[in-house]
Amino acid sequence: MMKDISMTDIDIAQCVEPDRVHKRVYTDQQIFDREMTRIFERVWVYCGHESQIPNKGDYVAVTIGRQPMIMVRSADRTIHVLHNRCAHRGVQLVGNLQGNTGDAFVCSYHAWSYHLDGKVRAIPLAKGYDGTRMDKSNPDCNMKHAARVDSYRGFVFASLVADGPTLLEFLGEAKVAFDDMCDRSPMGEVEIVPICHRVIQQSNWKFFMENQLDALHPSVTHQSTGIAAGRVERKLKEQKESVPLYYHYLSAFASSFEQWDSVQTINYPQGHGILKAYMGLRPQDKDTLEYEALLKQAHGEQKAEEYLSRSIHHVLVYPYLSVQSPLQQLRCLRPISPDKTLSEIWHFRLKGAPEAIYRRSLWYYNLVNSPATMINADDLENWTKGQWGLQSDGGDWVSFHRNHGDDRFDNGVAYSNHGTSEVVMRSQFAAWSRYMQGAAS
């Protein structure tokens, strides 16, 4: 087993107790470095959606852990995930977030070029390497591959290590995030909307993951927006027969503590989790009825009803992905340092669904997930202050005691009896602790 410098398994074990964690797991550079080697550079990391790179030579740049990578479509339609690095002197081969590189990657420094599968194509004045170790037959002349690449329903993942669970084993029950998204399409597929909002949070990545299934926070953190939206929603309802669904996207955040407490979280051993729904998306208007009819036509009455009745608010793929499948929203974390995290915010179209259904989910992207969000503005503020609080000497421990001992366990899966149970964080840290102590999955 690989040993990281100056950090033993015992140190990690001492940081995580069943009902609390030591503040250093959010602030310590050594722990962050180890998260990169033990978690982010081992697990299956989301790279992008196949529809981002439809043509030969299309690529997107993606960061896996600390590694700048390129996801590219090759001539035989295969998708490769390669290190963004020339084998010669190490210069990055693409300097943009996305583009088309034609038949080959060509280095801007000395024109080494590579096929789209990463194999070296040409070296200028190649005779200059005669008699050296670096001739074209040496695999060191190729771009380095991610050890494994796989996709599930169009969503592409890569793992930088050859061993460990398969993609489906890694996803486990959390694969419902992608099933739920795709099943809602009459064609069983989604297509990415090629715009990515990127937002930086001045805090540890774990704040985000904990917050996503934290059902106690919305009516506190988002009170101002929920109340303001509820007031306008009520006013509009007095004036006209119906008001657009998107007002409810915002007003629902101010639901009472009791309502949030009566939802349920499901927490899996891998750290994944599901927050069950509070939001209905089946108003009986013309557009919804037309859409539901299409879905029934495509999948049959029973299946369509099952898909439409799935009641998911969020699915977390631990440790970096938050998917709101009923509204086709996806947020992916790229940790930068212990106190800095980039989130990439995408959304998708249901292929074959009426445009009105896309427009309805677009409102959620605009109102909740855009850089002018009236929701995440207050989350980000909390996490910044949280990071600063944990960097202080005002206390050593972070409390996750809420409803400890109250949750129901079944085959290793924790079901909350209260929506606001901090079993979400307890469960995430149980997984974190296993990863950090070197477990394979």
Next chain:
Amino acid sequence: MSAADTKPGSRAIPSAGPDMKHLLDQDIVIAGDSAQGPTGAQAIEPTHSPRTPHKAGELPTAVLSAAGVDLQREVEQLLYRQAELLDAKQWQAWMDLFVDDGIYWMPARPEQTEWESSPSIFIEDKPMMEIRKGRVTHPNAWSQAPLWETNHLVSHVALEDVAKDRVVVRSRFHMMELRRDSIRHFGGRYRHTLRRGGDGQLKIALQRVDLFNAQAPFDYVIQIWV
């Protein structure tokens, strides 16, 4: 479906299992209506996108000589007024600069010509502005607690098109924002379609804001109109 049609919320905690259905009856207060009239940019101003209607590298010449100095000054004063109201946090007075069906729009990308089927950073009519105003003035708008000030500059005011009751004008803006201990910069282009109301005042029918750094990562988010 109105709120009255939904079943009362169930408080029962479900048993373990893959059943995703049992919470469906809970707190569904949906009054959906996605079949509204068109709200796209073209409905208000067919050539509102600064890029698509013009050939690459070509911008309409300012029409100052034809329109006269007075109109140019009147439009400038409106834009300056807008900047001052934003910096003074006079949200209602700022909203009052818009006609009743006015729209404030910040597209995600400069190529966009409509907001119904493509993502926006802001897309707000007056009810949505009312929500944003209500949020930032609420005592528990936590993110508003830190020191927060803005400073807008507006320049390059060029009248593009002048009709009897309608003026299209483009300009540039630069907003500095002080939040807590940090300064951020936001710059870009405004494009206003102005309408003259019954009282003779010019008001904003559509304000398009093309943020030149819209594609950069946002370190924190934007809380209020730029």
